[in-house]
Protein backbone atom coordinates (compact mmCIF):
# COMPACT_ATOMS: atom_id res chain seq x y z
CA UNK A 427 0.00 0.00 0.00
CA UNK A 428 1.31 3.44 -0.96
CA UNK A 429 1.00 6.51 1.24
CA UNK A 430 -0.82 8.52 -1.43
CA UNK A 431 -3.20 5.96 -2.97
CA UNK A 432 -6.32 6.83 -4.96
CA UNK A 433 -9.73 5.13 -4.78
CA UNK A 434 -9.94 1.96 -6.85
CA UNK A 435 -12.04 3.42 -9.69
CA UNK A 436 -10.10 6.71 -10.02
CA UNK A 437 -10.03 7.71 -13.70
CA UNK A 438 -6.61 8.55 -15.13
CA UNK A 439 -6.57 10.48 -18.37
CA UNK A 440 -4.84 12.95 -20.66
CA UNK A 441 -6.25 15.95 -22.52
CA UNK A 442 -5.74 17.88 -25.77
CA UNK A 443 -7.79 20.19 -28.00
CA UNK A 444 -8.49 20.12 -31.73
CA UNK A 445 -6.80 23.36 -32.78
CA UNK A 446 -3.77 22.64 -30.64
CA UNK A 447 -2.92 19.10 -31.78
CA UNK A 448 -4.63 18.14 -35.00
CA UNK A 449 -2.89 20.13 -37.70
CA UNK A 450 -4.32 19.76 -41.25
CA UNK A 451 -6.78 22.45 -40.26
CA UNK A 452 -8.30 22.82 -43.70
CA UNK A 453 -8.13 19.19 -44.78
CA UNK A 454 -11.14 17.29 -46.12
CA UNK A 455 -13.37 20.31 -46.56
CA UNK A 456 -12.98 21.94 -43.12
CA UNK A 457 -13.92 25.62 -42.87
CA UNK A 458 -11.63 28.28 -41.47
CA UNK A 459 -11.86 28.86 -37.71
CA UNK A 460 -11.48 32.22 -35.97
CA UNK A 461 -8.21 31.00 -34.48
CA UNK A 462 -6.75 30.12 -37.87
CA UNK A 463 -7.90 33.51 -39.13
CA UNK A 464 -6.29 35.18 -36.11
CA UNK A 465 -3.01 33.29 -36.55
CA UNK A 466 -2.81 34.43 -40.16
CA UNK A 467 -2.43 38.07 -39.08
CA UNK A 468 1.32 38.68 -38.92
CA UNK A 469 2.55 39.67 -35.47
CA UNK A 470 -0.30 38.13 -33.46
CA UNK A 471 1.30 34.82 -32.50
CA UNK A 472 4.80 34.39 -31.13
CA UNK A 473 7.17 33.62 -33.98
CA UNK A 474 4.13 33.83 -36.32
CA UNK A 475 3.56 30.12 -35.65
CA UNK A 476 0.50 28.53 -37.29
CA UNK A 477 -0.46 24.92 -36.45
CA UNK A 478 -1.21 23.92 -40.03
CA UNK A 479 0.84 20.78 -39.41
CA UNK A 480 1.71 21.16 -35.72
CA UNK A 481 1.66 17.87 -33.83
CA UNK A 482 -0.39 16.34 -36.66
CA UNK A 483 -2.67 14.12 -34.63
CA UNK A 484 -5.01 14.24 -37.62
CA UNK A 485 -2.68 11.85 -39.45
CA UNK A 486 -0.86 10.28 -36.49
CA UNK A 487 -3.82 9.48 -34.23
CA UNK A 488 -3.11 5.74 -34.30
CA UNK A 489 0.40 6.30 -33.00
CA UNK A 490 -0.97 8.62 -30.32
CA UNK A 491 -3.52 6.04 -29.20
CA UNK A 492 -0.64 3.57 -28.79
CA UNK A 493 1.14 6.15 -26.61
CA UNK A 494 -2.01 6.43 -24.47
CA UNK A 495 -2.11 2.67 -24.16
CA UNK A 496 1.52 2.59 -23.08
CA UNK A 497 0.77 5.27 -20.46
CA UNK A 498 -2.14 3.22 -19.17
CA UNK A 499 -4.69 6.04 -19.32
CA UNK A 500 -8.33 4.99 -19.31
CA UNK A 501 -9.77 8.17 -20.84
CA UNK A 502 -8.73 10.64 -23.52
CA UNK A 503 -10.22 14.14 -23.47
CA UNK A 504 -10.14 15.80 -26.89
CA UNK A 505 -12.27 18.37 -28.67
CA UNK A 506 -14.17 18.47 -31.93
CA UNK A 507 -13.43 21.29 -34.38
CA UNK A 508 -16.87 22.74 -35.16
CA UNK A 509 -15.74 24.02 -38.58
CA UNK A 510 -14.75 20.52 -39.68
CA UNK A 511 -18.39 19.44 -39.29
CA UNK A 512 -20.15 22.70 -40.25
CA UNK A 513 -17.61 24.65 -42.36
CA UNK A 514 -19.76 27.81 -42.13
CA UNK A 515 -20.88 27.14 -38.55
CA UNK A 516 -24.49 26.39 -39.55
CA UNK A 517 -26.31 24.82 -42.49
CA UNK A 518 -24.12 22.76 -44.78
CA UNK A 519 -22.68 19.59 -43.22
CA UNK A 520 -19.25 18.23 -44.18
CA UNK A 521 -19.40 14.45 -43.56
CA UNK A 522 -15.63 14.04 -44.13
CA UNK A 523 -15.02 16.11 -41.00
CA UNK A 524 -17.06 13.76 -38.85
CA UNK A 525 -15.31 10.76 -40.45
CA UNK A 526 -12.04 11.82 -38.81
CA UNK A 527 -13.62 11.82 -35.35
CA UNK A 528 -15.27 8.48 -36.05
CA UNK A 529 -11.86 7.00 -36.90
CA UNK A 530 -10.35 8.43 -33.70
CA UNK A 531 -13.28 7.27 -31.54
CA UNK A 532 -13.15 3.75 -32.98
CA UNK A 533 -9.39 3.54 -32.52
CA UNK A 534 -9.69 4.64 -28.87
CA UNK A 535 -12.46 2.16 -28.11
CA UNK A 536 -10.59 -0.68 -29.82
CA UNK A 537 -7.72 0.04 -27.42
CA UNK A 538 -9.85 0.21 -24.29
CA UNK A 539 -9.73 4.02 -23.91
CA UNK A 540 -12.90 6.05 -23.27
CA UNK A 541 -13.40 9.14 -25.43
CA UNK A 542 -14.33 12.24 -23.38
CA UNK A 543 -15.32 14.90 -25.87
CA UNK A 544 -15.27 18.69 -25.52
CA UNK A 545 -17.69 20.19 -28.04
CA UNK A 546 -15.98 23.58 -28.12
CA UNK A 547 -12.40 24.40 -27.21
CA UNK A 548 -12.15 27.94 -28.62
CA UNK A 549 -12.00 27.32 -32.42
CA UNK A 550 -15.17 29.05 -33.63
CA UNK A 551 -16.09 28.87 -37.33
CA UNK A 552 -14.83 32.16 -38.82
CA UNK A 553 -18.15 32.61 -40.66
CA UNK A 554 -19.84 32.97 -37.23
CA UNK A 555 -17.11 35.26 -35.96
CA UNK A 556 -17.90 37.57 -38.85
CA UNK A 557 -21.50 37.75 -37.64
CA UNK A 558 -20.39 38.94 -34.21
CA UNK A 559 -19.05 35.71 -32.71
CA UNK A 560 -19.79 35.45 -28.98
CA UNK A 561 -21.37 38.90 -28.91
CA UNK A 562 -24.22 37.46 -30.96
CA UNK A 563 -26.70 35.11 -29.27
CA UNK A 564 -27.30 33.39 -32.63
CA UNK A 565 -23.87 31.80 -32.05
CA UNK A 566 -25.27 30.10 -28.91
CA UNK A 567 -28.18 28.71 -30.89
CA UNK A 568 -25.83 27.52 -33.67
CA UNK A 569 -23.68 25.83 -31.03
CA UNK A 570 -26.71 23.98 -29.70
CA UNK A 571 -27.62 22.82 -33.21
CA UNK A 572 -24.08 21.62 -33.95
CA UNK A 573 -23.88 19.82 -30.58
CA UNK A 574 -27.22 18.11 -31.11
CA UNK A 575 -26.23 16.99 -34.59
CA UNK A 576 -22.91 15.54 -33.44
CA UNK A 577 -24.62 13.82 -30.50
CA UNK A 578 -27.08 12.14 -32.84
CA UNK A 579 -24.14 10.68 -34.79
CA UNK A 580 -21.74 9.47 -32.08
CA UNK A 581 -23.59 8.82 -28.82
CA UNK A 582 -23.91 5.15 -29.77
CA UNK A 583 -20.21 5.00 -28.81
CA UNK A 584 -19.36 8.19 -26.90
CA UNK A 585 -20.94 8.59 -23.46
CA UNK A 586 -19.03 11.52 -21.94
CA UNK A 587 -19.39 15.11 -23.11
CA UNK A 588 -18.21 18.53 -22.06
CA UNK A 589 -20.04 21.44 -23.66
CA UNK A 590 -17.47 24.26 -23.61
CA UNK A 591 -13.92 24.76 -22.36
CA UNK A 592 -13.01 27.77 -20.20
CA UNK A 593 -15.64 30.41 -20.94
CA UNK A 594 -13.47 33.25 -19.63
CA UNK A 595 -10.70 32.42 -22.12
CA UNK A 596 -12.77 32.46 -25.31
CA UNK A 597 -14.75 35.53 -24.20
CA UNK A 598 -12.81 38.04 -22.08
CA UNK A 599 -9.41 37.03 -23.46
CA UNK A 600 -10.70 37.31 -27.05
CA UNK A 601 -13.09 40.29 -26.86
CA UNK A 602 -11.65 42.27 -23.94
CA UNK A 603 -7.90 41.66 -23.58
CA UNK A 604 -7.32 41.01 -27.28
CA UNK A 605 -4.68 38.31 -26.77
CA UNK A 606 -6.89 35.51 -28.10
CA UNK A 607 -9.05 35.28 -31.23
CA UNK A 608 -10.73 37.45 -32.45
CA UNK A 609 -8.30 39.94 -30.84
CA UNK A 610 -10.80 42.66 -29.88
CA UNK A 611 -10.72 45.16 -27.03
CA UNK A 612 -14.37 45.93 -26.35
CA UNK A 613 -15.86 47.74 -23.37
CA UNK A 614 -16.87 46.09 -20.11
CA UNK A 615 -20.57 45.70 -20.82
CA UNK A 616 -19.93 44.05 -24.17
CA UNK A 617 -17.32 41.75 -22.66
CA UNK A 618 -19.77 40.77 -19.90
CA UNK A 619 -22.27 40.03 -22.66
CA UNK A 620 -19.83 37.61 -24.33
CA UNK A 621 -19.25 35.90 -20.97
CA UNK A 622 -22.99 35.56 -20.45
CA UNK A 623 -23.38 34.26 -24.01
CA UNK A 624 -20.64 31.69 -23.34
CA UNK A 625 -22.72 30.43 -20.39
CA UNK A 626 -25.83 30.42 -22.57
CA UNK A 627 -23.97 28.39 -25.22
CA UNK A 628 -23.23 25.83 -22.51
CA UNK A 629 -26.91 25.74 -21.54
CA UNK A 630 -28.11 25.36 -25.11
CA UNK A 631 -25.62 22.60 -25.89
CA UNK A 632 -26.54 20.82 -22.66
CA UNK A 633 -30.21 20.83 -23.69
CA UNK A 634 -29.38 19.72 -27.23
CA UNK A 635 -27.13 16.88 -26.05
CA UNK A 636 -29.81 15.66 -23.63
CA UNK A 637 -32.42 15.76 -26.42
CA UNK A 638 -30.29 13.85 -28.92
CA UNK A 639 -28.55 11.28 -26.74
CA UNK A 640 -29.59 8.07 -24.98
CA UNK A 641 -29.99 8.16 -21.19
CA UNK A 642 -26.57 6.68 -20.43
CA UNK A 643 -24.81 9.76 -21.85
CA UNK A 644 -23.54 12.20 -19.23
CA UNK A 645 -22.81 15.86 -19.83
CA UNK A 646 -20.83 18.51 -17.96
CA UNK A 647 -18.67 21.48 -18.74
CA UNK A 648 -15.06 22.47 -18.24
CA UNK A 649 -14.38 25.64 -16.32
CA UNK A 650 -11.23 27.28 -15.06
CA UNK A 651 -12.40 29.22 -12.02
CA UNK A 652 -10.07 31.39 -10.02
CA UNK A 653 -8.55 28.99 -7.49
CA UNK A 654 -8.83 30.56 -4.05
CA UNK A 655 -6.68 29.01 -1.36
CA UNK A 656 -6.83 29.96 2.32
CA UNK A 657 -3.45 31.29 3.36
CA UNK A 658 -4.04 29.65 6.73
CA UNK A 659 -6.24 26.57 7.20
CA UNK A 660 -8.45 27.73 10.04
CA UNK A 661 -12.28 27.76 9.92
CA UNK A 662 -12.32 31.57 9.72
CA UNK A 663 -9.99 31.78 6.71
CA UNK A 664 -11.56 28.77 5.03
CA UNK A 665 -15.02 30.35 5.22
CA UNK A 666 -13.76 33.67 3.84
CA UNK A 667 -12.00 31.83 1.02
CA UNK A 668 -15.13 29.88 0.10
CA UNK A 669 -17.00 33.19 -0.12
CA UNK A 670 -14.25 34.62 -2.33
CA UNK A 671 -14.44 31.55 -4.57
CA UNK A 672 -18.20 31.92 -4.99
CA UNK A 673 -18.23 35.66 -5.70
CA UNK A 674 -15.05 36.01 -7.74
CA UNK A 675 -16.35 33.23 -10.01
CA UNK A 676 -19.87 34.68 -9.92
CA UNK A 677 -20.26 35.38 -13.64
CA UNK A 678 -19.53 31.83 -14.75
CA UNK A 679 -19.27 28.88 -12.40
CA UNK A 680 -21.58 30.26 -9.70
CA UNK A 681 -24.10 31.39 -12.33
CA UNK A 682 -24.10 27.93 -13.89
CA UNK A 683 -24.29 26.05 -10.59
CA UNK A 684 -26.91 28.34 -8.99
CA UNK A 685 -28.86 29.48 -12.07
CA UNK A 686 -28.64 33.17 -11.17
CA UNK A 687 -26.10 35.95 -10.78
CA UNK A 688 -25.18 36.47 -7.10
CA UNK A 689 -26.60 39.75 -5.74
CA UNK A 690 -23.10 41.01 -5.01
CA UNK A 691 -22.11 40.49 -8.66
CA UNK A 692 -25.20 42.36 -9.88
CA UNK A 693 -24.31 45.22 -7.52
CA UNK A 694 -20.65 45.28 -8.56
CA UNK A 695 -21.30 45.17 -12.31
CA UNK A 696 -24.08 47.77 -12.14
CA UNK A 697 -24.67 49.28 -15.59
CA UNK A 698 -22.21 46.82 -17.10
CA UNK A 699 -24.48 43.83 -16.43
CA UNK A 700 -25.24 41.83 -19.60
CA UNK A 701 -28.73 41.56 -21.11
CA UNK A 702 -30.50 38.29 -20.35
CA UNK A 703 -33.87 36.67 -19.73
CA UNK A 704 -35.21 34.31 -17.07
CA UNK A 705 -35.58 31.68 -19.78
CA UNK A 706 -31.83 31.88 -20.42
CA UNK A 707 -31.07 31.50 -16.72
CA UNK A 708 -33.10 28.27 -16.70
CA UNK A 709 -31.02 26.85 -19.54
CA UNK A 710 -27.76 28.01 -17.97
CA UNK A 711 -28.62 26.63 -14.55
CA UNK A 712 -29.92 23.24 -15.69
CA UNK A 713 -28.30 20.42 -13.69
CA UNK A 714 -25.03 19.02 -15.00
CA UNK A 715 -23.93 15.43 -14.48
CA UNK A 716 -20.35 16.27 -13.56
CA UNK A 717 -18.05 19.24 -13.16
CA UNK A 718 -14.77 19.52 -15.09
CA UNK A 719 -12.12 21.80 -13.60
CA UNK A 720 -8.94 23.04 -15.23
CA UNK A 721 -6.61 23.95 -12.39
CA UNK A 722 -3.16 25.43 -12.75
CA UNK A 723 -2.45 28.28 -10.38
CA UNK A 724 -3.64 29.61 -6.97
CA UNK A 725 -4.81 32.89 -5.48
CA UNK A 726 -4.35 33.26 -1.72
CA UNK A 727 -7.06 34.64 0.58
CA UNK A 728 -7.33 35.79 4.17
CA UNK A 729 -10.39 36.67 6.22
CA UNK A 730 -10.67 40.40 6.87
CA UNK A 731 -13.61 41.85 8.78
CA UNK A 732 -12.84 45.34 7.58
CA UNK A 733 -13.07 44.37 3.88
CA UNK A 734 -16.47 44.93 2.18
CA UNK A 735 -17.08 41.22 1.59
CA UNK A 736 -15.11 39.92 4.57
CA UNK A 737 -12.16 38.60 2.57
CA UNK A 738 -8.97 39.92 1.10
CA UNK A 739 -7.15 38.48 -1.92
CA UNK A 740 -3.46 38.58 -1.13
CA UNK A 741 -1.24 39.72 -4.00
CA UNK A 742 1.49 37.19 -4.59
CA UNK A 743 4.90 38.47 -3.58
CA UNK A 744 7.54 39.13 -6.23
CA UNK A 745 9.54 36.03 -5.30
CA UNK A 746 6.59 33.62 -5.58
CA UNK A 747 7.92 30.73 -7.69
CA UNK A 748 6.46 30.26 -11.14
CA UNK A 749 6.65 27.56 -13.76
CA UNK A 750 8.02 28.41 -17.20
CA UNK A 751 5.32 30.96 -18.08
CA UNK A 752 4.34 34.24 -16.42
CA UNK A 753 0.78 33.38 -15.44
CA UNK A 754 1.51 29.98 -13.93
CA UNK A 755 2.54 30.51 -10.31
CA UNK A 756 3.40 27.38 -8.39
CA UNK A 757 0.78 26.47 -5.77
CA UNK A 758 -0.21 22.81 -5.52
CA UNK A 759 -2.84 23.40 -2.78
CA UNK A 760 -5.29 24.66 -5.42
CA UNK A 761 -5.77 21.13 -6.67
CA UNK A 762 -7.35 20.33 -3.31
CA UNK A 763 -9.17 23.60 -2.62
CA UNK A 764 -11.10 24.13 -5.84
CA UNK A 765 -12.80 20.70 -5.74
CA UNK A 766 -13.39 21.23 -2.00
CA UNK A 767 -15.10 24.63 -2.55
CA UNK A 768 -17.30 23.19 -5.33
CA UNK A 769 -18.25 20.33 -3.03
CA UNK A 770 -18.93 22.59 -0.03
CA UNK A 771 -20.94 25.16 -1.99
CA UNK A 772 -23.08 23.14 -4.39
CA UNK A 773 -24.73 19.80 -4.66
CA UNK A 774 -22.37 16.90 -4.91
CA UNK A 775 -21.72 15.96 -8.49
CA UNK A 776 -18.67 13.98 -9.56
CA UNK A 777 -15.71 16.29 -10.12
CA UNK A 778 -12.93 15.72 -12.62
CA UNK A 779 -9.70 17.64 -12.96
CA UNK A 780 -9.89 18.06 -16.74
CA UNK A 781 -6.54 19.85 -17.10
CA UNK A 782 -3.44 20.30 -14.98
CA UNK A 783 0.16 20.62 -16.10
CA UNK A 784 2.90 23.10 -16.90
CA UNK A 785 5.28 24.16 -19.68
CA UNK A 786 8.94 23.24 -19.25
CA UNK A 787 11.99 24.37 -21.21
CA UNK A 788 12.25 20.85 -22.61
CA UNK A 789 15.33 19.72 -24.53
CA UNK A 790 16.35 16.40 -25.94
CA UNK A 791 19.44 15.32 -23.94
CA UNK A 792 22.40 13.69 -25.68
CA UNK A 793 21.00 10.27 -24.74
CA UNK A 794 17.76 11.11 -26.55
CA UNK A 795 15.70 11.53 -23.36
CA UNK A 796 13.86 14.61 -22.01
CA UNK A 797 14.50 15.24 -18.29
CA UNK A 798 11.67 17.58 -17.28
CA UNK A 799 12.44 17.65 -13.58
CA UNK A 800 10.30 20.72 -12.91
CA UNK A 801 7.21 19.18 -14.50
CA UNK A 802 7.71 15.94 -12.59
CA UNK A 803 7.99 17.88 -9.32
CA UNK A 804 4.94 19.95 -10.27
CA UNK A 805 2.79 16.92 -11.10
CA UNK A 806 3.85 15.05 -7.97
CA UNK A 807 3.01 17.91 -5.61
CA UNK A 808 -0.25 18.80 -7.34
CA UNK A 809 -1.35 15.15 -7.48
CA UNK A 810 -0.77 14.81 -3.74
CA UNK A 811 -3.37 17.52 -3.25
CA UNK A 812 -5.80 15.68 -5.53
CA UNK A 813 -5.18 12.59 -3.44
CA UNK A 814 -5.92 14.59 -0.29
CA UNK A 815 -9.30 15.55 -1.76
CA UNK A 816 -10.19 11.91 -2.44
CA UNK A 817 -8.98 10.84 1.02
CA UNK A 818 -11.31 13.42 2.61
CA UNK A 819 -14.33 12.15 0.71
CA UNK A 820 -14.62 14.95 -1.85
CA UNK A 821 -16.12 13.36 -4.99
CA UNK A 822 -13.04 13.91 -7.15
CA UNK A 823 -13.29 11.01 -9.58
CA UNK A 824 -10.51 11.52 -12.07
CA UNK A 825 -7.58 13.54 -13.41
CA UNK A 826 -6.54 14.46 -16.96
CA UNK A 827 -3.01 15.73 -17.44
CA UNK A 828 -2.52 18.69 -19.80
CA UNK A 829 -1.24 17.65 -22.11
CA UNK A 830 -0.70 14.28 -23.72
CA UNK A 831 1.82 15.79 -26.09
CA UNK A 832 3.47 19.09 -26.94
CA UNK A 833 1.16 21.32 -28.93
CA UNK A 834 0.26 24.80 -30.11
CA UNK A 835 -0.03 26.99 -27.01
CA UNK A 836 -2.31 29.64 -28.54
CA UNK A 837 -0.73 33.12 -28.70
CA UNK A 838 2.52 31.64 -27.44
CA UNK A 839 2.69 29.32 -30.41
CA UNK A 840 5.03 26.35 -30.24
CA UNK A 841 7.38 28.07 -27.79
CA UNK A 842 5.64 26.69 -24.70
CA UNK A 843 5.64 22.91 -24.40
CA UNK A 844 2.97 21.46 -22.09
CA UNK A 845 3.22 17.81 -23.18
CA UNK A 846 4.37 14.85 -21.12
CA UNK A 847 5.42 13.55 -24.54
CA UNK A 848 7.92 15.59 -26.55
CA UNK A 849 7.16 16.37 -30.19
CA UNK A 850 9.90 17.15 -32.68
CA UNK A 851 8.01 19.56 -34.95
CA UNK A 852 10.28 18.80 -37.94
CA UNK A 853 10.08 15.00 -37.88
CA UNK A 854 6.86 14.66 -35.78
CA UNK A 855 8.67 12.03 -33.70
CA UNK A 856 7.14 11.55 -30.25
CA UNK A 857 9.43 10.97 -27.23
CA UNK A 858 7.91 10.35 -23.78
CA UNK A 859 9.53 12.70 -21.26
CA UNK A 860 10.60 11.73 -17.73
CA UNK A 861 7.21 13.07 -16.53
CA UNK A 862 5.44 10.58 -18.82
CA UNK A 863 7.34 7.73 -17.15
CA UNK A 864 6.43 9.22 -13.77
CA UNK A 865 2.75 9.52 -14.75
CA UNK A 866 2.70 5.98 -16.15
CA UNK A 867 4.10 4.63 -12.88
CA UNK A 868 1.53 6.55 -10.83
CA UNK A 869 -1.28 5.16 -12.99
CA UNK A 870 0.05 1.61 -12.61
CA UNK A 871 0.28 2.02 -8.82
CA UNK A 872 -2.95 4.11 -8.62
CA UNK A 873 -0.99 6.36 -6.29
CA UNK A 874 1.31 9.39 -6.26
CA UNK A 875 4.88 8.09 -6.35
Ligand code: PNW
Pocket residue numbers: 443446591592595650720722753781828835836844
Ligand atom coordinates in the same frame (compact mmCIF):
# COMPACT_ATOMS: atom_id res chain seq x y z
C1 PNW B 1 -5.93 26.27 -20.76
N1 PNW B 1 -4.28 31.75 -17.62
O1 PNW B 1 -5.79 27.63 -21.02
C2 PNW B 1 -6.54 25.69 -22.03
O2 PNW B 1 -7.72 24.96 -21.83
C3 PNW B 1 -5.58 24.95 -22.88
O3 PNW B 1 -6.03 24.96 -24.20
C4 PNW B 1 -4.19 25.53 -22.71
O4 PNW B 1 -3.26 25.01 -23.61
C5 PNW B 1 -3.78 25.25 -21.28
O5 PNW B 1 -4.71 25.77 -20.34
C6 PNW B 1 -2.39 25.77 -20.90
O6 PNW B 1 -2.34 27.15 -21.00
C7 PNW B 1 -5.39 28.58 -20.11
O7 PNW B 1 -3.65 32.71 -18.10
C8 PNW B 1 -4.58 29.61 -20.57
O8 PNW B 1 -4.59 31.73 -16.40
C9 PNW B 1 -4.23 30.65 -19.75
C10 PNW B 1 -4.67 30.68 -18.44
C11 PNW B 1 -5.46 29.65 -17.96
C12 PNW B 1 -5.81 28.60 -18.79
